[in-house]
Amino acid sequence: MSTSDVDLAVDLGPLRLRNPVVTASGCFASGREMARFFDLSRLGAVVTKSVTLEPRIGLPPPRMAETASGMLNAIGLQNPGVDAWVEHDLPWLAAQDVPVVASIAGRTIDEYGLLAKRLRDVPGIAALEVNISCPNVEDRGIVFACRTGATGDAIAAVTSTVDLPVFAKLTPDVTDIAGIAAAAVDAGATGVSLINTLLGMAIDVEARRPKLAAGTGGLSGPAVKPVAIRAVHQVHRALGQVPIIGIGGARTAEDVIEFVMAGASAVAIGTATFADPCAIPGAVDGLADWLAHHDEPSLAGLRGVVGSPAAGARLGEDTHEA
């Protein structure tokens, strides 16, 4: 089979993407920066950096620490605010022949509703990703995605306001992510985005202080991929055909395939872009090669094909049921 015979298109709820590879929120700035390196129409979709109601200057540096096969970040949602984003960044992005998934983040349930209202009639937005799981907030109590009730309230504030597809971005730092995902879907979410970064910390032992000015930060990169694969697998098994954007440590075409086999409909690449600006087009090219080489006509046909663990190795299933 040749690469021209394979079909990379996937359905993400009502959205049809030309390929499953999208940007991870917070890893693509305005889009112009990366357009210096490749044509954005090569992407399945652009998921934008989270915007908030008001501009945020973000946290003080140092904001990043490289860790073993990963990195911690504590940016603090630096963004120009939703109004400036709609005025200055979205029009350019919307003209790039790529679906735009707008990420929004609020401090309160009301703010999610207000953000949804602000974006409701703005042209050029294909879907919303509702970031209810940013770990870099002062009060862990307002990480909505840590509780089913708050998850449902935040998502309902958005889904009751817009007709756009809505994806709830969730954190793996919970006991039962499938339960949180179910709460999001019950509140009207089209699908879920799994996973946000894991809350982590690194210490400079010479200086005897945290490497990040904020103390803690979000862990991303290859180090978290198994956690993300597990989360996608659990939620896919629990919720069946609910669309899932798989996120966490993907870099190569094989990583994308792994996420799809776990149950992802689309796969975001984030931290890998920091390491190689052309990671995403590289993975897209590699996907066609992989499918052709394996005589698989369609990527979508691979979704969730991973079977049950081999007999005698059912531990993951048992812990989920416990």
Place this chain on the structure above:
Amino acid sequence: MTATVERDASAPVVTTGTLVARRPAGGYHVLTVAAPDVVDAAVPGQFVSVEVGARGTLLRRPFAIAGVDRAAGLLDLVIAVVGRGSGWLVARPVSTTVALTGPLGTGFAVPGAPTRCLLVGGGYGVAALVWLAGRLVGAGHAVELLSGARSAAALYPVPPQEDALALHEVTEDGSRGRTGLVTDVLVDRLADTDDAIGGEGGRRRAGGRGAMVFACGPMPMLAAVAWVAAARGRPCQVAVEEHMGCSVGVCMTCVVPAGRGYVRACIDGPVLDATRVDWAQVEGGGR
């Protein structure tokens, strides 16, 4: 893996280069890399990010471009070993292929009319200024290079230059050159408004136009240089140094306080007008 894109000649490229030579330079390492598509548009102050293979590392490392040979498609990087990434890179044998992206960021803006230029560098930050100095001298400007470090061992060894470049070396411990801080020399040179460069009736006489300051080095030094320049009303450009994540403007790691928020060192800088930076908010930069 490079993507085929239409681009303007000054845009950075994701490419590979070949290590063609390496040599020690004082306490630093000079790597010469063949990367013709990066070299074409590069100007002093810009940098490249280089993939490193050290175990467990993830991110590319940014290095200022210390000079180019356009005809041969070569660029020089001056590297101080500060961690696993830089340690891995300086240990690569000649002919190693390295993945790199560049040229990145903004370079120094060069004056149009003949100008007295004071270039102030700390440690290996001087390397990029040597390249800038060569360009400024070639364009007919009067150039002085002020090179400082804690000690002789940390001083960047400036290669022999044509006479038109005046070199002032200064160390904190007095182990080479004048004893003190490089900003002490800057204060003196700015006070010398009669323009001593060029000699009697020299053609490089440009003092009447006032001096411009260009600086590259650690942030506390840049803060001090910016303060001295501002106190004397002299324009000043600084190449800021911040830890970087992506090096291409998307991760928001390498931010520098400016105005009411932050600017990114990797794409808004590294060369910034010194008056843009809120030095009081820079660690070690408050006075």
